[in-house]
Amino acid sequence: MSQKPNIPLCVDLDGTLIRSDIMLESFVRAFKRHLYIVFMVPFWLMQGKQHLKRELANRSEIDVENLPYDYEFLEYLKAQFGEKRELVLVTGSYKKYAEKIADYLGIFSGVVSTDDAVNLTGRNKAEYLEKTYGKRNFDYAGNEAKDGHIWEISRKAIVVNAKPGTIEIAKKSCEVELIFDRKTASIKKYLKAIRIHQWTKNALIFVPLLASHEFSQTPLVISALLAFVCFGLCASATYVVNDLLDLDADRANSYKKKRAFASGDISILHGLMIAFLLFVLSMIMLFFIPWKFAVVLAIYIGTTLIYSFKLKTLPMVDVIVLAGLFTSRVVAGAAACKISPSFWLLAFSVFVFLSLALVKRASELINLINSKKEQAKGRGYSVSDLTIVNSMGTASGYLAVLVFALYINSLDEKLYKNPGMLWFICPLILFWISRIWLITARGNMHEDPIVFAIKDKGSWVVALISALFLALANQSYIQIQAL
Template structure:
């Protein structure tokens, strides 16, 4: 009887012992200080000048001020630790009391607790006390006593808290942290987040998008100077400079577009949106990439650097707001594509013809419309619903399709008119063979839009074309046509 009584008493104490849960990096795979800062500075860039004043008043004050200015922060789309949440729901069903205990500001913590609706209480920083490390340990020990609670954490700053806890849950891939946690408390469970790997960095830098920068080489080929080795070297330097600049912009765009990406069925898995790569890493990596890009551009010469700067400025403007302007966003994308060709021409001092610029503008405008149409196509078919982060509604899809097809055919018309220009007879020995390029271009434009119409197109037509077999065949056929016409 005594043994049974002791067992029931022990079971009852476990049931009554509260589970305190950390927020940043534990309940969510991100840091709410960084999230609120990004949201605050995005809404009001001038507020960054207030940051030194807040820092002087303490970290808790910084969190409070940022939380007050991050009203548009959508906690419903944050990258939550679903494995942990499922376990917490089971424990709550067993009668355990759940407490969200975090160093994040109480305004954000209560908002998240209200959204999840599983916590019985919230303990958080209040603008005066930063509830982290020793402060958190002292607060919980005073509230529940030593060994009077269990704690779920993810970092070395949680070690003082685990020391006061009866049992602990570790959310981390770090063997060293798990080992240290076991020295401080009884670790009953370890939750392993998704590991940061090489593919995460490839995705963050959008290395597959570097293929678009091959447009830099178009002026050299269009001018029939493919045998100029010095120009090839210059353009390779320009290519890598452009790639690093583009990756910098992609990171900036991802950071500014976190909430839109998290509401997208596929983009929510991007490294920054999913919390796989911390926000602060992106904030350091983006300027580092642009600095290296500018350094490489010094060796390119010509008029390349001003056009690189124009491209960077326009892409930043696009990310900050132009992409939300209906139709103008597609025109901006077409200009950004064409700027790659312009930059390549200035890098090797080759003048660009009217025909090349007109053809590329119409062609890339069509591809920009494909990109936007694909997004609308994958969106829920609610004719009155606005696409998150864009200026379009789902019912705009048919109009975008018409505009895109018209632009694509217009590019083919420019190519046909080019065949009657004097440049053709100057560059090609048998220019009549180039007429074969016209039906090939019509076929490719029609094929791309047919795939988009059927819902087979991802939201990037360039990447789709690189993987598409018919597109590959058409590109080879175009190459053969121009070779025959020249030799």
């Protein structure tokens, strides 16, 4: 498999050496820094794609060390480098990042890339290589159908992460020496990318309906179901946007680097398309839900975007905002069903979700300690904050139990025939909160406590027993204010 050292191997970057596209990587980072970028892109593109790439590169910074490299192909290149073969990075990406990547890897003898004069892709790249090396005097590693222009003048082809049609183009153009194949993202991977499992959070939309004992009203149930789907679609869109804006931080995280966009399993372009589609579907559904729900959803979207751009970097502000975003689902459910949530329900929600948000941060800090790092990338926390985060998180969880106990003490028999049965739920919540924090302290907590709770048998047992006591207490269906 080794090659003659005098035959250079020209290597493509986007989609070949890395499982991503540098121009799109630049776009999401530039957009995070300057929102107006999205309006400037069409004008820059009209001046040529190389001009667009330059403007995006000048307004962004990419951590090239944590890019999603195709490590199997990279190992092959390192082996070729060890055999003294000439390797040249030939890419349509702008020179700023092409040169940084080449410097970081240290295996390329030269870099040829898009500059201010030419966009080095397709035929432009083929013309350059033919002029520099001549026909059949170089090998080329690529991944796209448009690389066919280059393979037609190459000695041999190395095909990386390509579709079947591209492989056929390469075979018709020249001898294909190697194929580095990679499975395409499955439906399951896409569902995970939009955080379909996080839709369980949206069950909070039904809480005001259940707490007010209005669940026998079919129109309200339908409205709550529509709100559930609408909120889920919108939340999924914001999750995708958040992941795209947080690529560098996710790639520096031992767990989050496996996420679909951070790992390159799903392209940034697909992510942008998915977010747009989900958002449009969510907006269409608003026509069938009371307008107050739309107001709550708009506040949720605005807060989420501000969180993604800035608030997530501010310690304590981030967890309070997360608690508010959780609680907004309860408010959204009340708005969809035209029910007024009470002080007790909102107070309980805020304290519970603040505790869970702090669980998430504590888990991240423990992972930092295990990775022998001091500071969370893209966050405002350091490992020295773990003790106070633990203290605030447990205190917030116990305050939620206190709120629930005070609520029970304020009840009369108009809402529950046997309100005393609700007292049995208090120790169950106390046990669950304490157990969550104990698991976190031991370093066994999934960074997302909601995902952990979904998979955790203990959490399901607590939920089922609590539902049983609630059913025993809930014998009367008198219409009064929600919990």
